[in-house]
Amino acid sequence: MIPFFKPTLGRAEFAATRRVIRSGWLTTGPEAIAFEAEFTAFLERGTAKNGKPIRSLAVSSATAGLHLALESLGVGRGDLVAVPSLTFTATASTIRHLGADPIFIDSEPITGNIDPSDIARAFKEAKQNGRKIKAIIAVHLAGHPCDIDEIREATGNRHVPVVEDAAHAFPSETGVGMAGSLGDIGVFSFYATKPITCGEGGMVATRNSAYWERMKLMRLHGIDRGAWDRYSSRSERRPWEYDIVAAGFKYNLSDLAAALGREQLKRANKLLKLRRKLARQYLTMLADIDEITLPNDCPAHSWHLFIIHLQDNETRNLLFDALRRKGIVGSVHFVPLHRMNYWKSRYSLDSKNFPVADRLGDVSLSLPLWPGLKLRDMRRVSGAIKSFFGARI
């Protein structure tokens, strides 16, 4: 059996959680604060040196982070937010949580990332209809970074904020900075199957202090002080001396999860190297199979997913079944949102307006790729794919 994904956890993670349990402080406190600082330092080690300093906030999930990010941008009722159709539903549902409407964008054929030329079309169309696109969410699909400058240009340089859904892209050093630090707000996921994990968790990062302040406030009930500050003996104020300045959310990250996240962060570069090595092995092993299109070997790829494209939907499905019979678990990222009942019916979406995303949803197959995979596992996967096509010729 070769599972689709398995997290890389070890003694360091055990020791970290033990440390937190012994301390008696489980909710957001010193571990989360340290995690934020370490995560910021990690992003700052990227190539972009000319921007304002980055600040990070640990949150309970990337979904929570996306909600906070859009809220801090002032997205609300009646607004439009551009979002790729080829993504996980959380990217779009957080727009609805604020009473705004997503405007779905088609994909580029190679990476599956949001297509800048379709963004330009959406802006024109919104203008004709007298509506305003308030923000764009760019998803770095599979860990292949989007070109954020190109996305900004597609808006006609209207200074529309770009939120990066970097749930797949950690770490992804693009040459002009880390994915997640290129737009206005970056959102990362530490869900169980993501590049680094703390079970459930996420991080938001921004160089904009107004967005940061707002997200910090809304992350924890709209209280102007955190619990660690209120109950710390070093605090100058009494615990109950706080004010409520907004109807905030409950999106903080526990110290138990943050301690796990800190250990995973220490491993992040090593895990990337392992994933990259395995991805390159797949690229070599599968190079001579004419029936599949391999992913683009971009140097900035974080290789969260290894997505191959088949010739048609039937072949994709049959290959998935053939692999599963041999104990090899594949997956699909993603069935595009324009085909999901809620989105489709609410916005009367038609597949013909998303030809690329629609096709990618039909022909994509994600192969198992995680740092613990062995060379013999890779050989089994590539051998199974080869024999599938051999048997069909």
Ligand SMILES: *Cc1c(COP(=O)(O)O)cnc(C)c1O
């Ligand atoms: C996993 C994922 C999310 C949501 O992450 P959570 O931490 O589970 O909320 C958002 N966007 C994309 C593209 C994802 O893959």
